[in-house]
Amino acid sequence: MTGQVTTVDGRVAGRRGQATRQKLLDCLGKMLGSSPYRDVRVIDVARKAGTSPATFYQYFPDVEAAVLEIAEVTVREGASLNELVAGRAWAGKAGRQTAEDLVEGFLAFWRKHDAILRVIDLGAAEGDRRFVRIRTRVQGALVKPLADAIEAQRARGRAAGEEPAAAAVAGSLVTMLAAVSSQPKSLQSLGAKQTDLKPALVQLVHLGVTGRKPAK
Structure with missing residues (x-):
């Protein structure tokens, strides 16, 4: 942890205090992966961290x-997702690689942060504006550069057919990736094998950006 950390009453926490605070956060993060968010209590977090409420x-x-x-x-870690799109090529085999890297990178990010992302979605679905803003920032890390990539493809005349708003296409693609990432078991129960999901997502992303199937 970097930067100045303060306690609830405004005191600056020392190195030991910062370590304790981080341990509490780490323990809470692990608990969110195994317990419903609403069931997590302060006393449970403190006990797991070896300290007191x-x-x-x-x-x-x-x-x-x-x-x-x-x-x-x-959110801060999610900001790096834009590197999966910004400045990347979308033509030919390079375009297929970009789509594959984007899908794999997004899925990896979601696997790493699955527990907290589920909590963010829950809070946003309940209308909590704090969580809505956080979810918007996570998605925005990809939506903006992806919309720029779509516009660039259209400017080069590489996007075929109808052309809905680039931001709408980008937002739909990112929402699709998030939905698939968060519901693998449900999709498997419907017959969508895990091994088939990534190729399907790669094709859909490439189609959304370029209007064409990725090169073989």
């Missing part, structure tokens, strides 16, 4: 505040 309350007013802190870290 009083110590937890020195750094966070409640569990939700700590969850939002984890979500902010995820």
Whole structure:
């Protein structure tokens, strides 16, 4: 952890305090992967971290505040997703590679942060504007560069057929990737094998950006 960290009452936390705070966040993050978000209690987080509820309350007013802190870290890591699209080629075999890297990179990001991303989606679905803003920022890391890539393809005359708004196409593609990433078991129960999902996503992403199937 870098930068100045303060307690709830405004005191600057020392190195030991920062380590304790981070341990609480790490333990909470692990618990979100195995317990429903609403069932996680301060006393459980503190016990798992080997400390007391009083110590937890020195750094966070409640569990939700700590969850939002984890979500902010995820947003910062998610900003690097734009590197999967910005400045990348979409023509020929290079275009197929770009689509493959984008799909694989997104799926890997989602696997790594699955627990907190599910909590973000839950909060956003319930109308909590804090979580809505966080989800928008996560998706925005890809939507903007992807929309720019679509516009660039159209400017070069490489996109075929009807041309809906680039931002709408980009947003739809990112939402599709997020939905598939978050529901692998449901899709498998419907007959969509895990090994078939990635090639399908690569083709759909490439079609969405260029209007054409990826080169073989």
